[in-house]
Amino acid sequence: MSSPNAPQRLVLVLLSLAALGISVAASRATFDLLILGGTVLDGTGKAGVRAEVGIKDGLVARVGNLRGESATDTVDASGRIVAPGFIDVHTHADDPAETPLLENFIRMGVTAVVAGNCGSSSESIASEFEAIRRNGIALNFATLVGHNTVRAAVLGTAQRAPDAVELSRMKSLVAKGMEEGAVGFSTGLQYVPGSYAARDEIVELAKVAGKAGGLYASHMRNEGTRVAEAVEETIAVGEAARCPVQISHLKIDSPNRWGTSGALLDLVAAARRRGVDVRADQYAYTAGASSLSIRFPDWVLEGGRAKIAERLNDPRTWERIKGEVKGLLAERGFTDLSWAVIASYRDDPSLNGLSIKQAAARLLGRDDAEAQLETARQMLGKSNPQMVYHFMSEDDVKRIMKDPDVMVASDSGVLTPGQGAPHPRGYGNNARVLARYVRESRTIPLEEAVRKMTSLPARHFGFKGRGEVRAGFAADLVVFDLAKVADPATFEQPHRYAAGFGDVIVNGVPVIRKGAVTGARPGQILRRTPNGGPAGTVLPAGTVLPARPR
Ligand SMILES: [Zn+2]
Known part of the structure; x- marks a missing residue:
């Protein structure tokens, strides 16, 4: 039997589509999804404009007056804000293959997370990614390779410097993590065994990440009495290793240093003026979360x-x-x-x-x-x-939030309702910034808050083609009602989802629709494109790793 020629094949395809009840006309629609009637904030800090957003093949295809255009599906965003999905660069969402919907994140508008922070990452990033690909994931995922993980693999919890052989083994583990797709190298210098490492060791390892195009993210050695020295050390590591720097969860956690956050931000700004590509992130609470052991000497x-x-x-x-x-x-x-x-x-x-x-x-x-x-x-x-x-002051939280180079990030893992008494930031961080600090206290304007959750993290982490509502960019979007955004999660009752984020879209696919989780898993694994600015080549829906690392 000879195979059918092209026209015959088309007829066969159309017949089978008809048999399956699939409308052929639908596939001819201009857009897969059309978001109608919202106020679009593009994520760059510009004022919002009334516009439609047309999505096709996972990308934003057009932004403008698209009323009357055909679409397979529509979202009515009347009276609501349409913004880029939030990018949470400081999470502990490690091993998300077990909990692929990451519901606490998507319900507060987050469409991308960076895991592997504070020095702690998966020991095998390749197998972590493989598990994610196998199970699917609701949002986009990236990870850092963690210093504590690497150090523990070579030195256990020994309190000493590595010898030359051990250091080279640690370097090769960082290199392996970067090859497998990590976006950088993280430290957790208040945790054992990371706290045993001298600056030289960190510089040597950060150099490996920097050479591979990664950045250096640090949970610093101190966040209280010696926080200024710790900021200087973090910047110095980035300068010596020639890689961009992310200061994790910037805060002042000691009452006798409260009020000095301005001086810290000045240090960061001065470094930026001399060419160090340094930014920071923050969660919007006056309490932190950590282990009990952090209160004890090393x-x-x-x-x-x-x-x-x-x-x-x-x-x-x-x-x-x-x-x-x-x-x-x-x-x-x-x-x-x-x-x-x-x-x-x-x-x-x-x-x-x-x-x-x-x-x-x-x-x-x-x-x-x-x-x-x-x-x-x-x-x-x-x-x-x-x-x-509970160790921070509200004034410092606000002063840090007003700094244009500080992103919004939760520092949370994937949470399961009813399990433990976690920090409420994992359910409410983005909602809290919008409700408490934008709408209620007017600490920062809405456009600025959204920029700090979207284009700022996308640019610094090199997630090219993400973090803005713009034609050609990935259709990672959140549609929310600012009047209704709320973070009901408290320290006493943390297991409460954020409210007000009615529709959340990842790579063009709704993961939340009319307030309900759809169960879709359209997330991708994101890699870092160094110097990935807002302009230039836009990669289709971000950069996706090949099925197996080459
Ligand atoms: Zn940390």
Whole structure:
């Protein structure tokens, strides 16, 4: 039997389409999706304009008056804002293959996340990407390669410098991560084992990422009493390694340094003036989240769980540890741990949501500073609980937010309703910026807030062809009602989704439609295009990795 010629094949295709009930006319529509009647903010900080957005093949095809044009599907955006989908460059959404809808993110308008932050990434980025491709993912995904992950693979938790052979093994692990598609290298210098690394080691590893076109993102060594030195170190690493710098979750976490955020922003601005490509990100809360162990001196944490418990349970060593913990607190202007709230404690989940002060009262019948330290000792002796720390000032949060080079980023992982007592930023960060800081306190204008969530992160992270509503750019879009945007998640009741983001579109496909999650998984893996500015070549729907890394 000979194969049908071209016209015969077309007839066969049309017949089978008709048999399947698929309208042939629909495929002739000008657009796959048309967003009608909204006010379009293009993401660059320009004022909004009334316009339609026509989407075809995953891209924004046209922006303008498109009423009357044909489309397979339409979204009515009357009275709402149409903006680029939010790009959250500081997340811990590691291993999203397990939870491919990333609902806490898409429900606050996020259409792209960067994982692998604070020095902690997947050990195999290639297999992480493979799992994501296999399961699909609702939003676009990129990752950094983490210093702590790399250091732990070579040195474990040893508190010493690597020798030449160990350093070269670490460098090759960073190089491998970059080859597999990482967008840069991250450090978490307040966490073991990253905190054991001297600047030289970080520079050597950041150079490897820089050469491969990556940036350097840092959770700095200190965010309180020595935060200015830490900012200087972060910038110096970028200068020495010749790569762009991202200062992660910029904040001032010590009461006796509150009010000094202006000086930090000046340091960053001065570096930019001398040519360092440095930016920062921030979450919009006066509390942070971290582990309990971060309150303890480094030496206590060396050598793994059994060693840590041994030190904590030895009365003489504990006296020394306690003295140092008190010293660390006093240095920052604290007299106790009442500002520390237990978010998630494996060994006694009934403590979740209580401050250490409240937990001490429950466990020991008293809540003074000594009882709080004893409670911390007992908890860390069993496992390392996740904590929420109330340690920032609203004035600093606002001053940092007003800086035009600071992005909005959540610092959150993928959250599961009902699990633990996580920081509410994972459900509400973008919504909170729009509701509390744009609509209510008017700290920054709407256009600026959207720019800080879209084109600013897209340009710095090199996500070319993303972060703006513009013909030829990927159709990553969020349609929201500013009057209705809300972040009901609180520290007491964190598991509440953001409100007001009725339609969220990733690569032209709705992942939220009329407020409901569609279950679609149109996300792509994003790579970094260095110097990827707003103009120039636009890649079709971003850069997608080949099926297997070459
Ligand atoms: Zn961090």
